[in-house]
Amino acid sequence: MLVVLENVLSKTEVAQIxxxxxxxxxxxxxxxxxxxxVKVKQNQQLPENSAxxxxxxxTILRRLGSHPQFISAALPHRIYPPKFNRYGTxxxxxxxxxxxxxxxxxSDMTLRSDISATLFLSSPESYEGGELVIEGEFGAQQVKLNAGDLVLYxxxxxxxxxxxxxxxxxxSFFWIQSMVRDTAERALLYDLDQSIQVLSQGVKAGDGGVSISKHLESDHALVRMTGVYHNLLRRWSQV
Structure with a gap:
């Protein structure tokens, strides 16, 4: 599952970084x-001990912790602290x-890398080339996002x-150990959760022309769907 999250960082936050x-x-x-x-890598990174x-x-971790779509897509258990790299000509x-x-x-803890993440900090117009190419079941995908956008894969x-x-x-780049190890299971949970969010907004908005009984039916259906999500998460999660 490849997921793009737009505007994880605002333009102001990107500029500050x-x-x-x-x-x-x-x-x-x-x-x-x-x-x-080491034979195929030519770039620069901030040292591991860089203050x-x-x-x-x-700063990035605080933003991710309050980003609903990131939580939904990654279901993070542990996150490797974000690192930073630079590719010149x-x-x-x-x-x-x-x-x-x-x-x-x-730390004496380890992390199993289930999900890799790249957070773009340069605008795509400011450099030529440099596309992230990810090979998946449907072939290779090239990713070059706006500054502040994040890709998970x-x-x-x-x-x-x-x-x-x-x-x-x-x-910036980092890795995530998810509560749900299997990619296909995690993708199903993500799709289900996103559907729940859309339906929730519809129920909250309401419609003056819909009867109370119809609203109750919608509420009950949403509760049942939410129950399915949490029961699947309960079955598949490893924490």
Whole structure:
């Protein structure tokens, strides 16, 4: 399941983060790559112990914690603190797959990477190339979003960042261990929850021409659908 969340960060928030990153002390991104990925990775990242990186990561985590669609799509159990990368001219990251299990920074806990996330911080007009290409069951999809938009996709997917031919591409990226491990189950829950949200808005809006009995029927149907959602979540979640 590939999900795009628009305007996770406002234009003001993106501008503030970009301003902070202008004076950042970037390091060679290959320092965090595995034995295979290091051969195909050419970018820069904020170091793991960067105080700036930690501050900006907390800003993003606070925003995600209050974003209903992110919660619905990811059903997060644990989130790897967001990291930041920079692709200048010629920068790229060849085809690779993310590690399945990661140690959380400054913790003795581990995270199983179910979902990978890329939060775009550069406007698409400011750089050429640099598309995120994700291979899925229906073929490869190219993703290049507006600044402040986020894409979620299965960590099991082969993916790559195409070479940047002009400009600078800056993003935040992180991983999520979901309460629901299976991608297909998580997709069903997401679709069901989004339908519930739409129906809920319809019931709240009401209609002066609809009888009380019809409103009660709608309420009861919505309650039953919500019950189905939570019973499926209860069956499939691992917490």
């Amino acid at each position: 970009r301003s902070s990153l202008e004076s950042a002390d970037w390091a060679d991104g290959r320092s965090s790559a595995g034995s295979l990925s 700036l990186g930690e501050e900006l990561a907390n 010629g920068g790229h990251y060849g085809i690779h797959v993310d590690a399945a299990v990661m140690g959380l920074p400054r 299965p960590s099991s997917s082969l993916h790559q960042v195409l070479p940047v031919s002009q400009g600078v591409r800056i993003c």
